[in-house]
Amino acid sequence: MLVSSNWLQELIDISSYSPEELAEIITKTGIEVESVTPVAEGVSGVVVGYVESCVQHPNADKLSLCQVDVGEETLQIVCGAPNIAEGQQVAVAKPGAVLPGNFKIKKTKLRGEESNGMICSLQELGIDEKDVPKEFADGIFVFPEDVKAGADALSLLNLDDKIIELGLTPNRSDALSMAGVAYEVAAAIDGDYELQEEDVPYSNKAAGDLISVEVEDKQANPYYGAFIIKDIKVGASPLWMRNRLTAAGIRPINNVVDITNYVLLEYGQPLHAFDYDRFDSDKVVTRRAKDGEMITTLDNQKRELKNHHLVITNGDEAHAIAGVMGGAKSEVQEDTKTLILEAAYFDPSVVRQASKDHGLRSESSNRFEKGVDPNRVERAGKRACELLAKYAGGTVLSGAVSVDQLDRSEKTVSIKTSVINDRLGTSITNEEIADILRRLQFTYEQSGEHFDVKIPTRRGDIELFEDMLEEVARIFGYDNLPYTLPQGSSQAGGLTLEQQLKRKVKSYFEGAGLHETITYSLTPKERSQMLVSPEIKRQAQSPVGLAMPMSEDHSHLRLSMLPELLQSLSYNVARKQKDLSYYEVGTVFVSNEEQVTKQPKEILRASGALTGTWISHAWQQEKKEVDFYVVKGIVEGLSAQLDLSFTYEKTKLPHMHPGRTALVKSGDKEIGFIGQVHPKLQKELGLKDTYVFDLNAEELFAQYTKEEAFQAIPRYPSVSRDIALVVDEQITSAAIAHTISEAGAPLVKDVQVFDVYQGDHLPEGKKSLAFNLLYLDPHRTLKDQEVEEAHDKILTAVKDEHEAELRG
Amino acid sequence: MKERLEELKQEALEKVSKSENVQSLKDVRVEYLGKKGPITEVLRGMGKLSKEERPVIGQLANEVRESIAAAIDTKQTRLEDEELEKQLEAESIDVTLPGRPVRVGGPHLLTSIVEEIEDLFIGMGFEIKEGPEVETDYYNFEALNLPKGHPARDMQDSFYITEELLLRTHTSPVQARTMGQKDGNEPVKMICPGKVYRRDTDDATHSHQFTQLEGLLVDKHVRMSDLKGVLNAFAKQMFGAERDIRLRPSFFPFTEPSVEMDISCKVCEGKGCSVCKGTGWIEILGAGMVHPNVLEMAGYDPKEYSGFAFGMGPERIAMLKYGVDDIRNFYTNDIRFLEQYHKA
Numbered sequence A: 001m002l003v004s005s006n007w008l009q010e011l012i013d014i015s016s017y018s019p020e021e022l023a024e025i026i027t028k029t030g031i032e033v034e035s036v037t038p039v040a041e042g043v044s045g046v047v048v049g050y051v052e053s054c055v056q057h058p059n060a061d062k063l064s065l066c067q068v069d070v071g072e073e074t075l076q077i078v079c080g081a082p083n084i085a086e087g088q089q090v091a092v093a094k095p096g097a098v099l100p101g102n103f104k105i106k107k108t109k110l111r112g113e114e115s116n117g118m119i120c121s122l123q124e125l126g127i128d129e130k131d132v133p134k135e136f137a138d139g140i141f142v143f144p145e146d147v148k149a150g151a152d153a154l155s156l157l158n159l160d161d162k163i164i165e166l167g168l169t170p171n172r173s174d175a176l177s178m179a180g181v182a183y184e185v186a187a188a189i190d191g192d193y194e195l196q197e198e199d200v201p202y203s204n205k206a207a208g209d210l211i212s213v214e215v216e217d218k219q220a221n222p223y224y225g226a227f228i229i230k231d232i233k234v235g236a237s238p239l240w241m242r243n244r245l246t247a248a249g250i251r252p253i254n255n256v257v258d259i260t261n262y263v264l265l266e267y268g269q270p271l272h273a274f275d276y277d278r279f280d281s282d283k284v285v286t287r288r289a290k291d292g293e294m295i296t297t298l299d300n301q302k303r304e305l306k307n308h309h310l311v312i313t314n315g316d317e318a319h320a321i322a323g324v325m326g327g328a329k330s331e332v333q334e335d336t337k338t339l340i341l342e343a344a345y346f347d348p349s350v351v352r353q354a355s356k357d358h359g360l361r362s363e364s365s366n367r368f369e370k371g372v373d374p375n376r377v378e379r380a381g382k383r384a385c386e387l388l389a390k391y392a393g394g395t396v397l398s399g400a401v402s403v404d405q406l407d408r409s410e411k412t413v414s415i416k417t418s419v420i421n422d423r424l425g426t427s428i429t430n431e432e433i434a435d436i437l438r439r440l441q442f443t444y445e446q447s448g449e450h451f452d453v454k455i456p457t458r459r460g461d462i463e464l465f466e467d468m469l470e471e472v473a474r475i476f477g478y479d480n481l482p483y484t485l486p487q488g489s490s491q492a493g494g495l496t497l498e499q500q501l502k503r504k505v506k507s508y509f510e511g512a513g514l515h516e517t518i519t520y521s522l523t524p525k526e527r528s529q530m531l532v533s534p535e536i537k538r539q540a541q542s543p544v545g546l547a548m549p550m551s552e553d554h555s556h557l558r559l560s561m562l563p564e565l566l567q568s569l570s571y572n573v574a575r576k577q578k579d580l581s582y583y584e585v586g587t588v589f590v591s592n593e594e595q596v597t598k599q600p601k602e603i604l605r606a607s608g609a610l611t612g613t614w615i616s617h618a619w620q621q622e623k624k625e626v627d628f629y630v631v632k633g634i635v636e637g638l639s640a641q642l643d644l645s646f647t648y649e650k651t652k653l654p655h656m657h658p659g660r661t662a663l664v665k666s667g668d669k670e671i672g673f674i675g676q677v678h679p680k681l682q683k684e685l686g687l688k689d690t691y692v693f694d695l696n697a698e699e700l701f702a703q704y705t706k707e708e709a710f711q712a713i714p715r716y717p718s719v720s721r722d723i724a725l726v727v728d729e730q731i732t733s734a735a736i737a738h739t740i741s742e743a744g745a746p747l748v749k750d751v752q753v754f755d756v757y758q759g760d761h762l763p764e765g766k767k768s769l770a771f772n773l774l775y776l777d778p779h780r781t782l783k784d785q786e787v788e789e790a791h792d793k794i795l796t797a798v799k800d801e802h803e804a805e806l807r808g
Numbered sequence B: 001m002k003e004r005l006e007e008l009k010q011e012a013l014e015k016v017s018k019s020e021n022v023q024s025l026k027d028v029r030v031e032y033l034g035k036k037g038p039i040t041e042v043l044r045g046m047g048k049l050s051k052e053e054r055p056v057i058g059q060l061a062n063e064v065r066e067s068i069a070a071a072i073d074t075k076q077t078r079l080e081d082e083e084l085e086k087q088l089e090a091e092s093i094d095v096t097l098p099g100r101p102v103r104v105g106g107p108h109l110l111t112s113i114v115e116e117i118e119d120l121f122i123g124m125g126f127e128i129k130e131g132p133e134v135e136t137d138y139y140n141f142e143a144l145n146l147p148k149g150h151p152a153r154d155m156q157d158s159f160y161i162t163e164e165l166l167l168r169t170h171t172s173p174v175q176a177r178t179m180g181q182k183d184g185n186e187p188v189k190m191i192c193p194g195k196v197y198r199r200d201t202d203d204a205t206h207s208h209q210f211t212q213l214e215g216l217l218v219d220k221h222v223r224m225s226d227l228k229g230v231l232n233a234f235a236k237q238m239f240g241a242e243r244d245i246r247l248r249p250s251f252f253p254f255t256e257p258s259v260e261m262d263i264s265c266k267v268c269e270g271k272g273c274s275v276c277k278g279t280g281w282i283e284i285l286g287a288g289m290v291h292p293n294v295l296e297m298a299g300y301d302p303k304e305y306s307g308f309a310f311g312m313g314p315e316r317i318a319m320l321k322y323g324v325d326d327i328r329n330f331y332t333n334d335i336r337f338l339e340q341y342h343k344a
């Protein structure tokens, strides 16, 4: 809502505040002021000029040479506008004047003729193109009424105004009118305002002779009033009215349309004027449209109606979509003589639906949708009649013809001072409450601390005690609330075990050299089903898709974070950032339904993607590219952090390198996978060798058991032995280590591979694996002989199970 | 004999002081303290002495031995230290060469902000609650006083999956769910951070996915001044002790009264500048007293229980605090962006 401060000043005395000060007060008490903007900042020296003569410029076809009376003197001015003519009253920027953009006017010569100033268009004076009346769009502005030569054109054109822009929340539609704003400001500054009574010069003839009204759906249209105004002379509306419309961002058109718009701004009630003759009927019938019924609206669009739309008809065909837009057929035109003026109340949801269906958001629909003041509907009609009589030569036939079932009653809300203080933490007195109600102009009955407050119908947003609590609080002033801390039952705040573990996992990854990323949950369909861990894939029917995605890029919920992580790597590599190590902890969305009806399972996962150089220490010639074992090391570190033991099994997965991918298990549960991205996908993404991991964090947290007891540090020394075995190259180190641990139990406490060798001195198809074994008895020092015996048992076992030979 | 011992002592000490290396000291040790050395010899000749003289000479001989041995030890330590020093000097390196780099990662800026806020509220006794990102229409809207057809639903156009399921448009459903679990007779004191989604085209100030952090306190006798006190503590902790707050009226369907909280502009100290659009204040969050309909739907009697709620956007806070000028930066994961804020 754009509020002219000049207009507001005429409604309520705000002269002791600058518009900026007022803005601050309004913001703090009720409605946020988004901006205060001068209509024409820094403009000066523009006066009214009377064009005494206007002749063709001797040296230029398209220029005119004018003698313009500007009060004290007559100036010769060269003008290029096509609509300049003798006898006009125009806006003249005299030499020394300043126009918007700090454009200074000087005496000059144009094609050999002196020009002492400039005759201005509205655009040149700083008025927005869209607000300029059509007749002046391509030329200078001509005053529509008699003004005095030499008078200040800026104030005549309201260019000295400042516009206060209100950011209205949906509940404060009462401030979608100057009257509403004035009531609000009155409460804020403790000023006086009341909407003036209308004064309509009714003629003797009754409107009922020319029109009747029928309403079929009184739920959707509880009030419909039709006024008849005859003898209309369509023309320009008065300058002050045009100025106010312009200030509010509405383009002046003609007096009839301008008056309905003006009343809309003044009262917040949309009105519509039909040309009685073109309406072509003596009855107005409002009804639900028929499916497929057509109407051509004012914007010359043919529109198809549905049976939930409400239309205004002449008993036969639709002449308006109720509350949204009028029809082209009965539009007011220059030759219009008689008007049907509609003042109606339409159900907000009906208007909202129609406005949505037709993609039409207008000043009217915006107000109807939020609910207009039932006590101002008819009054707004009267106000328009008053103005039509005054400024459009209209004769108003007496009495509105109406169908009326509108509830105009005022609701009562009861409040109690002690409850208000209990809720606000204040100690407001009964007197202060009474004073706040007076400022709001809410009537009430008081008995002690009880107030029964009658809520004016303009404030449809107030229904409950809490709504009144807000009214009291905001006028009392939030600045005046004390600062307190909650007194109630105290609890120890804190993180749950899962939340703690999530933080632990994240800081582990960060310590291990990974950067946390956050990617989008919505991905293209194709990506949503890529690189999905097998245990997720088994549970998921298909990715969950949006009913109406905004774009294909964000159409489906992810089943894996890896595709978006890889996109992030790719994005960076394209920007010459090549060494990357990313992780994300986030949810994937798993639904076991083909057609989703229930909320999908949201599973927390920890995923990572690494590419490029891992460690590079140039002068020591140390350079390590990210490889499988870098990533595996990180995952192993994670298991150590959580005190879990993971096992790895070679596997093949789509989009993964067939020889470098492993399933990860924790205990006997599959929890995810690690490995290299398939080189074909790497190439598509412009990535070098890239390794990923994708783990079920939720499962890891479930398996985590908090350290029960401190484990004593062994008091006896351990014995370390190495063993190098030659085995078939297919046999995994994990399998041998497993055999060693079993055969060496209980003395063998740890088995670590420390060398893998294949090549010279070994037969084809064989490899050598070297292990370091740790023997320990926590209760005594081991004897050499015991270790030897265990060692022999191990050698026998690996030979039996894996045909492993000791490497000589 | 006494003279002989004194003589030996002088001789030996002189040799010790003349020794220039560990080997020659060793020789001195063998020469004077060895089994065949002169002192041992002197002791052997003690048999010839009288009963009275014997202990005197014996004691003297021991003293001489000890002082020679002490002199040798001292000198030896010194020589060894000198030798080690020389050797270490030869092992010296260029300390200005760069060290072996350690890979260091770090948290995302949004995580840092969220965790900072979490810790702050944990300190005030709040719990952290989480909830599903795919929500039911009921929890996302209806339980929050936004029945079907409510105009405020337009304010947050949503991503629907089915008619009844959608990506949550705010984290408020977590509040509704948490309250619902309390049977209307237990207090709630929680914050809920999380991802939310709205039908916005991504640009510098809009993102179809973003983060929200909301807080809720429901108990008997919760006052609006408590909300002001808690928000003030939050603002000072988060933005600096010298920041002031102000509350001004606003509207949210799930709170009544509803307010927005501004903090005084840091750039101009409240005088008005381009950052605060000349107002001296910067909008930080929305808040209010929990709407009685919301309390009722969650099973609380609004006459007995009251509460406050607040909600903020960590992206916005990060943008204000660190001058991030494009919300898309949080989701493109440019390494140059991520690394900048690891100390945040």
Ligand SMILES: [Zn+2]
Binding pocket: B265, B266, B267, B268, B269, B270, B271, B272, B273, B274, B275, B276, B277, B278, B280, B281
């Ligand atoms: Zn500022």
